[in-house]
Amino acid sequence: MSVPEGNPRPDHEIERVLAVVAHPDDIDFGGAGTVALWTKAGIEVHYCIVTDGQEGGFEPERDRAEIPAVRRAEQTTAARHVGVTDLHFLGYADGSVEPTRDLVRDISRLIRQVRPQRLLTQSPERWWARLPVSHPDHLATAEATVRAFYPAAGNPYAFPELTEEAWNVDELWMFGHPERNHYVDITDTFDQKLAALMSHTSQHRDPDTLPGHMRTWSAQIAAGAGLPPNHYAEAFTVIRLP
Numbered sequence: 103m104s105v106p107e108g109n110p111r112p113d114h115e116i117e118r119v120l121a122v123v124a125h126p127d128d129i130d131f132g133g134a135g136t137v138a139l140w141t142k143a144g145i146e147v148h149y150c151i152v153t154d155g156q157e158g159g160f161e162p163e164r165d166r167a168e169i170p171a172v173r174r175a176e177q178t179t180a181a182r183h184v185g186v187t188d189l190h191f192l193g194y195a196d197g198s199v200e201p202t203r204d205l206v207r208d209i210s211r212l213i214r215q216v217r218p219q220r221l222l223t224q225s226p227e228r229w230w231a232r233l234p235v236s237h238p239d240h241l242a243t244a245e246a247t248v249r250a251f252y253p254a255a256g257n258p259y260a261f262p263e264l265t266e267e268a269w270n271v272d273e274l275w276m277f278g279h280p281e282r283n284h285y286v287d288i289t290d291t292f293d294q295k296l297a298a299l300m301s302h303t304s305q306h307r308d309p310d311t312l313p314g315h316m317r318t319w320s321a322q323i324a325a326g327a328g329l330p331p332n333h334y335a336e337a338f339t340v341i342r343l344p
Contacts (some may be wrong), residue, residue, distance in 0.1 A: 108284030108340035110273055111219070113143050120271075121222040122150040122209055122247045124199055124239035125158065126177035127302040132235075132277035133222055134184050135288025135295035135320075136336050141185030142291070148188040148216050149181055150209065152243050153196040160307045172304050180301035184294050188216075199239040201246040206254055207264065209247055213255035214266035221271045223247040225279035225339065235278035244276065252343065272343060279339035285327035292320060292334040 119140055123129045129137065129149060137147055154170035164172075174191055181189055192208055199205070213221070226244035228236040254260040256270035275284075288295060296313055306312055320334035327335050 105279075105281045105283055105339055105341070108338065109342060110275070110284060110340045111342075113140060113145065116140070116145050116219045118216055118218040119145055119147045119220045119222060120150060120213060120216045120218040121147065122152070122212075122243065123224060124152050124237065124243040125155040125196065126151055126173040127155070127180070127299065127305055128224065128240065129222075130180050130184075130295065130298040130302065132224065133275075133336055133338070134180070134298045135291045135334065136286045136338075137186060137222075138184035138291035138294040139286065139288065146188070147184075147186045148190065148212075148218070149177070149186055150190045150192065150212055151177060152192045152199060152205070153194045153239060154191065155305075156196040158196065158305055161304055164304075169304070173302075176302045176304060180298035183297040183301065184291070197239065199242040199246075201242050201249060205243075205246040206249045207261045209250040210255040210261055211264050211266060213250055213271060214264065214269045217269050218271055220273045220275060221247065221251050222275040222277070222338075225276045227280060229278060229280040231280070232278070240278065248274065270343070274341040274343075276339045276341075277336065282337040282339055284338045284340040285323065285329075285335045286338070287324065287327075287329055287333060288320065288336050289324075289329075289333045292317075295320075 155173040224240040224244040258268040324333040324335035
């Protein structure tokens with residue numbers, strides 16, 4: 103079944119956004135240019151990072167016990183490049199995320215605390231043509247986030263142990279989804295996106311090649327969206343509740 107046409111609310115109607123992703127750096131690959139546009143527009147953006155990315159990196163000499171703190175620090179620095187200062191780390195184990203009741207509850211709690219009008223996450227559907235975006239942790243995090251988006255966070259009878267008031271989010275934005283229906287021109291914030299990505303120094307096997315790869319990929323998305331040459335874009339699947 104095809105997704106409906108994306109029809110998000112204008113940004114000036116949005117006060118708060120919550121982004122929920124599996125690992126540090128996921129949001130920067132998938133949506134940091136768009137996040138930078140939102141914060142420039144005065145929108146308050148929060149990040150929820152489900153794991154500390156303990157299984158990532160290319161530093162065999164580093165004590166693995168140090169990795170969670172390193173990755174949290176890198177994500178905090180990256181977030182500042184796009185105007186985000188509110189980060190929430192859930193501390194789940196990297197490589198073992200499942201859409202459990204506990205994870206749905208924890209995301210629902212944060213939705214009720216932040217009270218966003220827009221929720222940004224990854225895709226719960228595997229994209230076979232771009233399999234790396236469909237890491238099992240990405241799929242599980244996205245599935246739990248979709249369950250929180252509807253119906254859990256807005257259902258006052260779901261998770262009675264939570265004390266926060268139920269909250270309905272208007273929009274769900276997903277990146278890394280095989281059926282994209284909305285594009286954002288990030289030409290003006292591409293350098294911020296790149297700075298955020300480069301902040302994850304422990305994660306880049308060959309950092310010198312990353313800027314070129316990101317320019318090529320972002321330009322291809324822009325061309326697919328019908329934007330002029332020398333533009334960059336990010337692609338999303340946007341779902342609005344009726």
